[in-house]
Structures are given as C-alpha cells and as structure tokens.
Amino acid sequence: MDKFIDKLVDTRWFMKVISLILALLLFQSVYDPIKNVSNVNVPGEQDTEIIEGVPVKTYYDTDNLIVTGVPDTVSLSVKGPKNVLQPAKVQRDFEVYVDLSDAEIGTKRVPIEIRDISDKLEVTIDPAYVNVNIQEKVTKEYKIDVEFDQSLLEDGYISEAPEAEPKEIKITGAKDTIEKITYVKAAVNLKGPINETVRREAQVLVLDKDMNKLDVILEQETVDVIIPVKSLSKTVPITVIEKGSPPDHITIDSITLDVTEVKIYASQEVLDETENVRVEVDLSQITSNIELTLPVIISDGIKEVNPQTVKAEVLTNERNTDTGDGEETDENIQFSNLPIHLSGLSGQYEASLQSPTNGASITVFGEREKISQLKPADFNVFLDLANLEEGEHEVKINVKGPTEVEWKLSTETAKISIIEKESI
Numbered sequence: 001m002d003k004f005i006d007k008l009v010d011t012r013w014f015m016k017v018i019s020l021i022l023a024l025l026l027f028q029s030v031y032d033p034i035k036n037v038s039n040v041n042v043p044g045e046q047d048t049e050i051i052e053g054v055p056v057k058t059y060y061d062t063d064n065l066i067v068t069g070v071p072d073t074v075s076l077s078v079k080g081p082k083n084v085l086q087p088a089k090v091q092r093d094f095e096v097y098v099d100l101s102d103a104e105i106g107t108k109r110v111p112i113e114i115r116d117i118s119d120k121l122e123v124t125i126d127p128a129y130v131n132v133n134i135q136e137k138v139t140k141e142y143k144i145d146v147e148f149d150q151s152l153l154e155d156g157y158i159s160e161a162p163e164a165e166p167k168e169i170k171i172t173g174a175k176d177t178i179e180k181i182t183y184v185k186a187a188v189n190l191k192g193p194i195n196e197t198v199r200r201e202a203q204v205l206v207l208d209k210d211m212n213k214l215d216v217i218l219e220q221e222t223v224d225v226i227i228p229v230k231s232l233s234k235t236v237p238i239t240v241i242e243k244g245s246p247p248d249h250i251t252i253d254s255i256t257l258d259v260t261e262v263k264i265y266a267s268q269e270v271l272d273e274t275e276n277v278r279v280e281v282d283l284s285q286i287t288s289n290i291e292l293t294l295p296v297i298i299s300d301g302i303k304e305v306n307p308q309t310v311k312a313e314v315l316t317n318e319r320n321t322d323t324g325d326g327e328e329t330d331e332n333i334q335f336s337n338l339p340i341h342l343s344g345l346s347g348q349y350e351a352s353l354q355s356p357t358n359g360a361s362i363t364v365f366g367e368r369e370k371i372s373q374l375k376p377a378d379f380n381v382f383l384d385l386a387n388l389e390e391g392e393h394e395v396k397i398n399v400k401g402p403t404e405v406e407w408k409l410s411t412e413t414a415k416i417s418i419i420e421k422e423s424i
Contacts, residue, residue, distance in 0.1 A: 049089050051076040055111060059146035060100040060134070066174040068215065070098050074112060080121035088117060096125065100134065103263070107133050135174030140182040143168050144204060144226050152192030156267045156303055160228040162188075164202070169223070171206060173216035181208040181216075183424050192355035198227040200289065231303065238262060238296065238310065239276045239358050240249040242336060242410070246316070251332055251363055253315040255281055255410060262296055263306045270301035276357050277302075279310060283334075290314050331368045335376045336361040340397065340414060344386030347421075351385060354415040360397055366405035378402055382412055390418050 038225050053073045058417040060067050074096060078085055094117035110132055112241050146162035153159060164186045171181065202225045206214045240255050262277055273394065279294040284382055292312045298305050337359040342351050360381045364371055379401040388395075401407060 021041055045082050046080065047085055048077065048079040049424065051078060051092070054092070056095050057095060057097040058100060058262050059097060060103060062137075065105070066135045066137045066172075067132055067175075068135075068174065069130055071127070071130060075126045076114070077124040077126065078121050078219075079123075080118070081082045084118050084120045088121060097132070098132070100132065102135050103132075105130060105134050105136060115152045126307060133174070137172065138168055138175045138178045139172040140178055140198050141168050141170050141180075142181065142206075144184050144186050144223060146186045146187040146188065146202070146227070148190055148198075148227060149192075152190055152194050154193035154195040156232050156265065157195050157229055158232055159194075160230065162225060162227040164223045164225050166223060169204060170219040171216050172219075173214070177214055178215060178296075180208040180214060181206055183207040183211070186225050188225050188227065194227075194229055197229050198225075200225050200227075204372075232268055232271060233265045234271040234274065235261050235263050236274060236276050237355050237357060239278045239356065240312070240410075241278050241280045241358075242334070242361060243280050243282050245334060246283040246286050246332075248331065250287060250412060251317045251365065251408065252264075252286065252334075253317050253408060256313045256315075258311040258313075259307060263311075264298060264302050265304040266302045270299075274299060274302065275362060277305060279312065281312060281314065284342055286314055286316060289316055331371055332363050332365045332375055333371045333374065334361065334363045335374075335379065338376055338379060341380065342384040342385055342416070343382050344384045345388065345418070349388075349390060349418050350421050351416050351418045354392075354417055356414060357409055360399075360414075361410040362399060362407045363410070364401075364405050364407045370402075370404055374402065374405070379407070383416065385416070385418070388418055390420050392417055 013047070014333070052075050054076055055073050057072055058067055058070045076096070078088065078228050087254055093112055093195075096112060096114050098112055099112065103110075108131070109129055112127065114125060117123060144164040144167060144310065146164050148162065150159060162253065171184070183205070185205045185207065187205060188200050188202045190198060190200070198330065203222050205217055206218070208214055238260055240257065240259055242255070246252055264271070264274060264277065266274070268342050277299075278297045278356050280297065281294070283399070290313075292314065293309050294312050295309050296305050296307065338361070339359050340353060340356075342353070345351050362379065362381075364374060364379075370395075379399055381397060381399050382394045384398060385393075385395065393416050395416055397409055397412060397414050399407060399409065
C-alpha cells in the first residue's frame, strides 16, 4: 500500500489536483461576500444623526452694539460616514456661529454657520437663517422704586417710604429698548401681617409702560430693600381726675404732673376719636404733701401709651376745724368739671381751650351751713382774653362766686390757642 501512495504522489496530475483543491479552500476562507457586507464597518458606510441644543456664538462689536434675534441654540442634522459622524456627535469640537463683525445698525437676515467640522460630513442647520436687530448700545442710570402690598400692614401700623440700596442702577441695552423703559422696580414678596421694619433682598424688574419685561442688561440683578414700619401714634394731653374727697382737715392746693402729654399708638380711627388720656388721684387717701406714681389710663383700642406712668406732686394745706369748744366751724366741698368761659376776645379772632380739657376744679371752704347750700352754678369760671393776639397763650383762670366763702383752684392757669377768623 505504501508503494502505491508513493507512486501516486510522484504522479504530476495528482499534485495538480491537490494544488487546485488547496487553492479553492484558501479562496473560500479569505472571501465571504455575505460576511464582508454585514459584519465589517467600512469607511464608506453612511449614517445621519440629529444633534439638539447646539449653542450659537455671535461675533460683533460688543463695546458699541447690542444684537438681538440670534437664538441661544440650534439643531443640527449631520450626515456622513459613521466613523467620522460618531466622534463629532460625542465631542462637539465644532462651532456654530453668526458673524456680524462688519454689520451695520439695522435689521438683517443672516446665515448661521458652522466651522471646525469634518468636510466628510454634510450638515444642515435649523434654523439656517435668522433675522437679527443691531442697535446702538446705550447705558443709563435709573432710580429704583420699591413696591410691596400695603394691605399686609397690621392694623395700627404704617410704612414710611421704602428704599433700595443702591437707590439707582445702571441699565444697558439697545437704544430703542432703553427708550421704552417706564418702570424700574424692586418688588418685595411678603407675608402679613407686617408690624416691624422689613429688610429683604429683591429682584430688579425693568418694565415698559404696559408692564412688559424688557430685555436689558442690569448692573446687578438684585438690591437690598428696607421698608420702615412703625405704629400709628398721636400726642395727647393728660387729664387729672380727682376721685373722692380729702379728709376734713386737708385741702388740696395743687396737683402737678411731671409729664403733661403722652404718645398713644392705635389705629387711625381710634387716634381720631381720642383727645386725651387720664390719671386718677384718690383724694381720700391724701393726708399730706406727697408724690404719687400713677398709671396712665387709656381707652379701649389704644395699643400702647408712652410713658405708661407719670409722677404727680400733691400739695396740701391743713385747716383748723376746731373752735376750742369741740364744735367744727369750717368745712370744704369740691366742684369738678366747671365750664371755663372765654371773654374779652377781639371779634377778629377765635379761641379754643387746650387745657384743662375737662373744665376747672375748685375746693370751697366755709361754714358747713353755707357751703352745703352751694351749687356749681354759683361759680363763674372765666378767662380774660382782652388784648391777646393770635398764638398760644397761658392765661390765669378767674373765678367769681359767693363772698361768704373761700375757694382754691386745682389749676391756676389754662392754655388756649387763638387764631384769626377766616374772612368771608
């Protein structure tokens, strides 16, 4: 058998057949049309990608011009070989731009261009053209008005003029836009009720006459705002109210307050209705000269009074009511809120009594039988305003009464205001 194989190998035709078979096998292993088409990424294979949100760069004279109308981003449709397209999509090492370097003021239709991208890629930009407006760049300074909802103020509180810091701001924009500026506001969003000064940061808004926001460049986007808030207040006089009667042997010479006026805080309605506040002195407890600390009594609706207490100096006089045989000869009686009449004023003026606001108070001394029959109408309390002119005056209080008794005023003088009558 071995001899037969050796003889066959030595045959020329056998070797040719073997060579042909080997050649066919080698060709089949190198060239597979189906495998080449479906599995190999050759440079010539084409694809298309959409790239969204590509930023647009604008080139122009930024020192002197303002350009509007250029979109912030565009979309690209890119077509080309996969091995070139995919890196471009991922790396985005190209630039989309609008070149207005030589453009003049006005409205123009200009192309959006792309550079630094492979020339093997076909690019379509959406939008391809835009209408741009080129205007002169203008900077002006404007005062900032602060706004807030005044209805949020708590009842009894008011706001003084709010202020922004800084008070003015520089605004830059196209000339025609700057000319439309009507309002520059710092709007403060607050929650009520407000009863104290507010300090807050607020955004600056630039608006036209129709309250539309304008496209401008601000020196700063926010400012500090101060809204001063305080209570409504009013200064009113203090009226001394005498309660009870002093002991039989004591007469009240005077009651003097260290403070005659106080400041009250309330709603405007309550302030309008309040003419005075009061302190009360219990005369039944007075046995000698004394200094009292008294609370200031306020009516309903008043939120606060300042000061809350005052000092009252009470001066007394001790009377001898004993004749020596055990019989009392003198007593006293007190009349309060006696009306004070104004007399002697020139006809060209009119006067108003400022204090005491509740009339005069007098203590009458005399024999029990005589003073027990007296009435407030037996005394005429008046001010002599003769020869007084326009202005504020302090005038002596005069009293006319029965001659068989003596009396003493709790307050010796009154304050009046004289004004000239309006001519008809």
